[in-house]
Amino acid sequence: MQWFEGKGWAPFAFQLEAWDAQQKGLDGFLTAPTGSGKTLAMLGGLFLTQLERQSSGQPTEKGPLLLWITPLRALAKDLEVSMQEMIDQLGLPLTVGRRTGDVSSNEKAKQRQNMPSILITTPESMHILFASARSVDGLKHVKQVVVDEWHEFMGSKRGTQCELLLSRLRALQPALMCWGVSATIGNVEEAKQVLFGTETRASHAVHITGDHPKEIDMISIVPESIEELPWSGHLGLSMIEQVLPYLEPPGSVLLFTNTRAQAELWFRGLLEAKPDLAGDIALHHGSLTQQIRLWVEGAIKEGVIRIVVCTSSLDLGVDFSPVDRVIQVGSPKGIARFMQRAGRSGHAPGKKSTIIFVPTHALELIEASALRESISNPALEDRIPPFAPMDVLSQYAVTRAVGGGFDPDALYQEIVSTWSYQSLTRDQWNRVIHHLVHGGDALQKYPEFQKLVVDGDGVLKPANRRVSTRHRLSIGTISSDAMLRVRYLTGGQLGTVEEWFIAKLEPGDCFWFAGRNLELVRVKQMTVYVRRAKGASKSIPAWLGGRMSLSSNLSAGLQRSLDAMERGQYDTPETRAIQPLMELQAERSAFPSHERFLVELSTSKEGYHAFFFPFEGRAVHEGLSTLVATRIADQQPITFTLAMNDYGFELLTDQPLPWSKSWIRDLFSPKALVKDLQRSVNTSELAKRYFRYIARISGMIFQGYPGKATSTKHLQVSSGLLYDVLSEYEPDHLLLQQAQDEVLQTQLEEQRIRKVLHRIQSQPIHIVETPRFSPFAFPIFVDRLRGKVSSETLVQRIKKMQDQAKHDLQRHQKNHT
Numbered sequence: 060m061q062w063f064e065g066k067g068w069a070p071f072a073f074q075l076e077a078w079d080a081q082q083k084g085l086d087g088f089l090t091a092p093t094g095s096g097k098t099l100a101m102l103g104g105l106f107l108t109q110l111e112r113q114s115s116g117q118p119t120e121k122g123p124l125l126l127w128i129t130p131l132r133a134l135a136k137d138l139e140v141s142m143q144e145m146i147d148q149l150g151l152p153l154t155v156g157r158r159t160g161d162v163s164s165n166e167k168a169k170q171r172q173n174m175p176s177i178l179i180t181t182p183e184s185m186h187i188l189f190a191s192a193r194s195v196d197g198l199k200h201v202k203q204v205v206v207d208e209w210h211e212f213m214g215s216k217r218g219t220q221c222e223l224l225l226s227r228l229r230a231l232q233p234a235l236m237c238w239g240v241s242a243t244i245g246n247v248e249e250a251k252q253v254l255f256g257t258e259t260r261a262s263h264a265v266h267i268t269g270d271h272p273k274e275i276d277m278i279s280i281v282p283e284s285i286e287e288l289p290w291s292g293h294l295g296l297s298m299i300e301q302v303l304p305y306l307e308p309p310g311s312v313l314l315f316t317n318t319r320a321q322a323e324l325w326f327r328g329l330l331e332a333k334p335d336l337a338g339d340i341a342l343h344h345g346s347l348t349q350q351i352r353l354w355v356e357g358a359i360k361e362g363v364i365r366i367v368v369c370t371s372s373l374d375l376g377v378d379f380s381p382v383d384r385v386i387q388v389g390s391p392k393g394i395a396r397f398m399q400r401a402g403r404s405g406h407a408p409g410k411k412s413t414i415i416f417v418p419t420h421a422l423e424l425i426e427a428s429a430l431r432e433s434i435s436n437p438a439l440e441d442r443i444p445p446f447a448p449m450d451v452l453s454q455y456a457v458t459r460a461v462g463g464g465f466d467p468d469a470l471y472q473e474i475v476s477t478w479s480y481q482s483l484t485r486d487q488w489n490r491v492i493h494h495l496v497h498g499g500d501a502l503q504k505y506p507e508f509q510k511l512v513v514d515g516d517g518v519l520k521p522a523n524r525r526v527s528t529r530h531r532l533s534i535g536t537i538s539s540d541a542m543l544r545v546r547y548l549t550g551g552q553l554g555t556v557e558e559w560f561i562a563k564l565e566p567g568d569c570f571w572f573a574g575r576n577l578e579l580v581r582v583k584q585m586t587v588y589v590r591r592a593k594g595a596s597k598s599i600p601a602w603l604g605g606r607m608s609l610s611s612n613l614s615a616g617l618q619r620s621l622d623a624m625e626r627g628q629y630d631t632p633e634t635r636a637i638q639p640l641m642e643l644q645a646e647r648s649a650f651p652s653h654e655r656f657l658v659e660l661s662t663s664k665e666g667y668h669a670f671f672f673p674f675e676g677r678a679v680h681e682g683l684s685t686l687v688a689t690r691i692a693d694q695q696p697i698t699f700t701l702a703m704n705d706y707g708f709e710l711l712t713d714q715p716l717p718w719s720k721s722w723i724r725d726l727f728s729p730k731a732l733v734k735d736l737q738r739s740v741n742t743s744e745l746a747k748r749y750f751r752y753i754a755r756i757s758g759m760i761f762q763g764y765p766g767k768a769t770s771t772k773h774l775q776v777s778s779g780l781l782y783d784v785l786s787e788y789e790p791d792h793l794l795l796q797q798a799q800d801e802v803l804q805t806q807l808e809e810q811r812i813r814k815v816l817h818r819i820q821s822q823p824i825h826i827v828e829t830p831r832f833s834p835f836a837f838p839i840f841v842d843r844l845r846g847k848v849s850s851e852t853l854v855q856r857i858k859k860m861q862d863q864a865k866h867d868l869q870r871h872q873k874n875h876t
Contacts, residue, residue: 078103091269123178182220192463214442216536222477246441310383343369347554384413393610428633429616450757501789569596609676609705618653625650648833672707689739702843729816750798751778
């Protein structure tokens with residue numbers, strides 16, 4: 060307490076509650092706002108115990124006493140500094156160390172001899188430790204594990220890795236104390252069960268909530284003029300002049316974009332708009348080298364720079380105490396992400412957070428209004444955990460074999476103690492072992508797939524040293540296509556880009572990356588050699604899979620805002636700004652509403668347009684549009700062109716269709732959903748793509764040694780051949796089944812589509828024939844048109860349609876005066 064008093068602080072009630080529970084050896088789960096003091100809440104129990112031991116003259120216990128699992132290496136470095144500072148100020152005989160991919164091999168060797176009291180690490184690094192028998196022995200002293208930012212882990216296979224590492228640690232130390240920490244989570248009870256493994260253990264864990272509210276001040280930058288017919292991205296960089304005043308001193312700024320390409324564009328756009336920012340602004344995203352990212356993080360903390368244009372790479376809790384405000388470019392597409400990013404400013408207990416919202420198109424102001432309403436009553440999104448991923452299980456089994464071997468019966472008991480594998484049957488486990496020892500039924504003649512052998516005692520061990528070496532290089536579940544390193548001819552590295560982007564360029568072509576204009580010189584052995592180029596190139600790398608889709612919770616908030624506007628309630632700055640646009644929507648069609656399912660029918664020289672507005676996000680609309688198109692094609696031969704955005708989707712045909720309420724209700728029926736979804740898209744090709752990642756995680760294909768990575772094309776061929784062989788000769792293979800399940804659950808969001816279909820069945824269907832596109836239909840039309848005409852032609856067509864909309868709006872206003 061003297062330490063708190065010396066800083067002029069007083070511990071919060073939730074911190075005192077956590078310390079008391081930790082000293083009693085209880086498991087716990089802490090949910091509290093970003094910047095509320097969660098880190099100190101997790102350390103206080105250990106610190107108090109060590110102070111008591113110190114005062115009674117007891118020797119320091121051998122480490123590690125506490126394992127801190129973090130999702131980002133950048134977080135690990137920041138935590139190490141802040142923890143060591145607290146330990147030094149308290150005068151405790153404790154040490155802190157990191158064990159992540161960026162820690163030197165020399166430092167890791169020292170740790171094997173003398174583990175720190177607190178070890179900060181990632182799930183991947185923990186599994187690499189499990190692949191070493193000597194390192195596992197050093198983990199028997201662990202008393203407490205803290206899984207930080209649990210919400211970031213839970214919705215991915217990295218969360219499954221955490222479950223497995225916890226099951227191993229509990230087997231080594233039955234009295235292990237486990238704590239989960241989360242700033243933003245919707246399904247808290249399920250999150251607890253996944254972390255603790257069993258419902259019983261979860262029910263006995265203490266659940267502590269930080270009870271002091273985080274004050275968030277939200278400012279929306281309203282465009283100086285709002286187009287009568289908005290389209291995706293039509294504002295974009297044109298908002299820079301209105302953003303510049305918020306970048307002025309005093310104070311520092313994080314400017315968040317939703318994609319890496321957008322971050323590159325905004326960084327360049329800001330420098331072009333105000334060259335004086337040079338030296339005061341930096342770029343940060345996940346495809347830049349670690350050296351660049353660490354420099355940026357240190358520079359803003361030390362005040363060397365004031366502004367960082369960034370992506371989700373800075374969503375989490377790296378301690379940027381000097382950040383005064385956050386700018387969000389475009390909708391974050393989720394309430395939890397919005398709250399997380401807002402909390403990056405005023406990142407300290409009791410401090411107010413400030414976030415400035417910049418729409419990239421006018422309709423995003425409705426999302427901004429919904430986000431504003433969520434501040435006082437946030438309905439945070441659920442994180443859906445993967446259930447029993449067999450690729451992760453296969454990888455883990457080999458990890459345990461490499462780490463000294465395992466008895467299959469004993470390991471089975473550990474694995475079924477986790478939430479993910481609680482229903483794993485003996486037969487499934489035996490099939491996993493069969494595939495690892497014999498290669499399965501289809502591949503048993505190929506030694507490449509025989510990774511494990513059974514010794515005389517029934518213990519499974521690696522088949523040879525090559526298996527162990529390759530496996531240690533492949534541990535992890537973060538999958539992406541092969542990346543090419545971007546390096547100057549003179550030797551400095553900048554980061555990575557995807558192979559498909561570079562394949563479009565020729566030597567001498569220029570592109571913009573890492574905040575620099577670069578000229579491609581040559582590509583050699585997965586490395587892109589570049590030199591600086593003058594001017595600015597239009598070509599900017601894009602990374603596949605970076606586009607975010609509207610969350611179901613923000614979708615519900617958006618529809619509440621629409622319902623309020625339909626009742627004439629324009630109560631927020633955002634809805635007041637967009638009121639003329641909404642009046643035009645009402646004149647040309649009707650308000651999209653949660654009370655009805657709106658369908659708009661239009662005709663143009665392109666054909667017959669049908670627009671549907673479920674408001675469930677691009678990914679769901681992609682699945683719905685293909686589902687409905689397939690069901691129509693079952694009844695009559697017809698060709699469709701599809702387009703979609705977060706608000707709805709379009710079916711374009713060359714012949715009229717007999718749209719009626721009863722027919723639409725039949726087309727949106729949840730009956731035979733899985734069967735029809737599988738027919739509606741090329742699920743075989745989608746499953747083959749997912750299988751490529753599954754095969755890498757499971758170890759069926761090897762991505763290559765450091766500096767000699769296998770090309771994406773080669774991996775596609777290898778995994779494609781495996782997929783075809785297994786499909787023909789072993790169709791019930793567990794990894795094939797997993798690929799098909801992941802297509803339905805992840806790509807097509809089958810469960811969410813099912814909910815939407817049930818909702819539509821209960822709604823009145825409202826069909827409106829619109830002579831001209833409505834403000835909600837127009838951006839969907841433009842998204843489809845983008846890929847068909849040049850940008851100049853597109854702008855001309857948009858301008859003509861907007862002029863007509865302006866005329867209609869003026870006539871509407873004249874008639875109501």
